[in-house]
Amino acid sequence: MINSVRNTVLSVLNKNNYGYISPADFNLFAKQAQLDIFEDYQYQYNYQVNAENARRSGTALADIRKGYEEVLNTFSRFDFLSHVAGTSFFMPSEATTGFDYFFINNVFVYTTQLAAGTSSASAAFQLTDNTVDFAALGVELNDVVVNTTTNVGATVLGVSSDTLTISETIFNALGGETYVVYDGQNGVNEAEKVLNDKIILLNRSLLTTPSSMFPAYIQNENILTLFPNTVNDFGMVRCQYLRYPKDPKWTYVSLAGGEPAFDQGNSDYQDFELPLDDEPTLVMKILQYAGMSIREIQAVQFAQAAEQYQDQEEKVTVRTSTT
Numbered sequence: 001m002i003n004s005v006r007n008t009v010l011s012v013l014n015k016n017n018y019g020y021i022s023p024a025d026f027n028l029f030a031k032q033a034q035l036d037i038f039e040d041y042q043y044q045y046n047y048q049v050n051a052e053n054a055r056r057s058g059t060a061l062a063d064i065r066k067g068y069e070e071v072l073n074t075f076s077r078f079d080f081l082s083h084v085a086g087t088s089f090f091m092p093s094e095a096t097t098g099f100d101y102f103f104i105n106n107v108f109v110y111t112t113q114l115a116a117g118t119s120s121a122s123a124a125f126q127l128t129d130n131t132v133d134f135a136a137l138g139v140e141l142n143d144v145v146v147n148t149t150t151n152v153g154a155t156v157l158g159v160s161s162d163t164l165t166i167s168e169t170i171f172n173a174l175g176g177e178t179y180v181v182y183d184g185q186n187g188v189n190e191a192e193k194v195l196n197d198k199i200i201l202l203n204r205s206l207l208t209t210p211s212s213m214f215p216a217y218i219q220n221e222n223i224l225t226l227f228p229n230t231v232n233d234f235g236m237v238r239c240q241y242l243r244y245p246k247d248p249k250w251t252y253v254s255l256a257g258g259e260p261a262f263d264q265g266n267s268d269y270q271d272f273e274l275p276l277d278d279e280p281t282l283v284m285k286i287l288q289y290a291g292m293s294i295r296e297i298q299a300v301q302f303a304q305a306a307e308q309y310q311d312q313e314e315k316v317t318v319r320t321s322t323t
Contacts, residue, residue, distance in 0.1 A: 001271055001272050001274075001276060001279055001282075002030065002248050002249075002250050002270075002271045002272055003250065003262045003264075004279065005030070005272070005279055005282050005283055005286065006026055006030075006250055006262075008283045009021070009026070009283055009286050009287055009290060012283075012287060013287070013290060021290050023250055023252055023260055025290075026250055026286070026290075027247075027248065027249050027250055028289075029285075029286045029289040029290060030248045030250070030272070030282070030286060031247045031248060032285075032289060033281075033282050033285035033286045033289070034245055034247075034248055034272055034273070034274060034282065035244070035245070036285055037274060037278055037281055037282065037285070038075075038102075038244070038245050038274070039102075041068055041071060041072055042072070042103075044068055045065065045068040045069065045072065048064050048065035048068060049065055051065075052065055071274075071275055072242060074273070075102070075242045075243050075244075075245065075273075076105075076240065076241070076242055076243075077092070077097070077099060077240070077241060077242075077243050078238060078239070078240050079092060079097040079099075079238065079239055079241075080097075080146070080151075080152075080153040080234065080235055080237065080238050080239075081096070081097075081107075081224065081237045081238070081239050082096040082097075082151065082234065083151070083232075083233060083234040084223060086225075086229070086232060087225055087226045087227065087228075087229050087231050087232050088223050088224070088225050088226075089223070089224045089225075089226065089237050090222060090223065090224075091104070091219070091222045091223065091224055091239075092104075092239060092241055092243070093222065099243035099244065100243065100244050101239075101241040101242070101243060101244075102241070102242045102243060102244050103241060103242040104193075104239060104241045105240045105241055105242065106190055106239070106240040107190065107191040107193070107217055107224065107237065107238075107239050107240075108188050108189070108190055108191070108237070108238045108239070108240070109188065109189050109190075109191050109212070109215045109226065109231050109236060109237055110144055110182035110183065110184065110187060110188050110235065110236050110237075110238065111182075111183075111187050111188070111189060111212040111213075111230075111231075111236075112182060112183035112186065112187025113180060113181070113182055113183075114137050114138055114139050114143060114181045114182065114183055115129075115132060115134060115137045115139060115179075115180070115181040116178075116179065116180045116181070117129050117131060117132055117178070117179060118175070118176060118177065118178050118179070119147075119171045119175045119176065119177045119178075119179055120162075120175045121173060121174060121175045122163075122171040122172070122173060122175060123173070124169045124173075125157075125165060125166055125167070125168065125169050126163055126164065126165055126166065126171070127145055127163065127164040127166055127170075127171055127179060128162060128163045128164075128175070129162055129179075130162050131162075132162060133161050133162065134159055134160070134161065134162065134163070134164055134181070135159050135160065135161055136161075137181075138183075139156060139159050139164065139181055140156070140159065140185065141156055141157065141158070141159070142155060142156060142184045142185060143155070143156040143181055143182065143183055143184040143185070144156070144181065144182040144183075144184045144235065144238070145164060145166050145170070145179060145180075145181050146179060146180045146181075146182065146234060146235030147170045147171055147177055147178075147179055148177075148178045148179060148180055148233070148234065148235065149177040149178050149179075150170065150177065151234045151235075152168070152170040153170070153234075153235050153238075154166040154167045154168040154170050155167040155184070156181075156184070164181075180233075180235055182235060182236070189212065189213055189214065189215055190215075191215040191216055191217045191226060191237075192214070192215070192216045192217070193216070193217055193218070193219065194216050194217070194218060195218070196218050196220070199216065199218050199227065202216065202227075203227070209227075209228070210227035210228050211228055212228060212230060212231075215227060215228065215231060224237070245272075245273040245274070246270050246273055247270060248270050248271060248272050248273075249268055249269060249270045250262065250269075251263050251264070251266035251268060251269040252266075
């Protein structure tokens with residue numbers, strides 16, 4: 001989609017020789033436009049929920065809320081949190097999970113350990129330990145396997161006597177790495193977020209102090225601190241969150257004396273992560289940035305007017321869908 005968006009933007013700008021934007025500038029504008037649309041999804045989703053509750057929105061094929069819900073779910077991730085020390089864990093970031101978080105939805109604590117040991121020689125997507133019987137230990141599908149040597153986790157997809165089929169290759173072929181298997185169904189509890197001053201009061205009472213069944217956490221900067229103090233190792237804390245979209249990048253090959261040619265095979269190429277129906281909105285937002293860059297007010301006004309008309313049409317459709 002990114003090449004189509006760029007061609008449309010350049011076509012509009014060059015209509016009256018307004019100017020030309022370089023690939024570097026386009027990538028900057030594309031990043032800001034995508035973030036603007038992404039952060040607006042929650043507001044649009046909230047608007048559709050309120051409209052549906054007020055019976056001003058349709059259902060089935062006319063269920064606009066469901067469309068926003070599906071888009072947001074494409075940015076949902078379920079990652080283990082990296083252990084800092086004690087009961088502290090890093091929040092999701094590019095350095096720890098590979099993605100910066102936009103919104104923390106749930107924090108889960110795994111409290112029941114089913115197995116632990118050292119891996120034997122293992123094939124890809126497998127954990128093998130010749131000294132144990134995973135089936136006899138009660139390991140089942142969707143339980144969690146953690147490589148405690150490299151601090152990487154995976155999910156159980158299949159169980160045999162001494163081998164687990166897992167969702168990712170997290171063990172080397174030679175073996176010799178330590179592991180832990182946690183119950184991913186019955187031994188997982190959701191941690192409640194509490195304020196820093198409240199956790200002190202909770203810990204003072206035997207009735208309210210956090211436990212393995214009712215854990216809690218506080219947040220300070222990019223660190224989550226879990227309670228009780230038994231939650232103190234990698235693999236025990238898993239987070240479900242919405243991530244930010246990847247930065248789009250239009251990549252190209254240079255042509256002598258001509259325009260740069262789109263190169264989708266470049267190693268750092270990245271398309272937009274938004275649905276195809278957001279392409280018109282992307283074009284309008286990028287045109288606004290480009291118009292400001294080349295100081296052409298008509299390009300800005302055209303894009304703003306088109307975007308406002310589109311927003312108005314969507315809201316009118318919701319208001320009249322059930323009348």
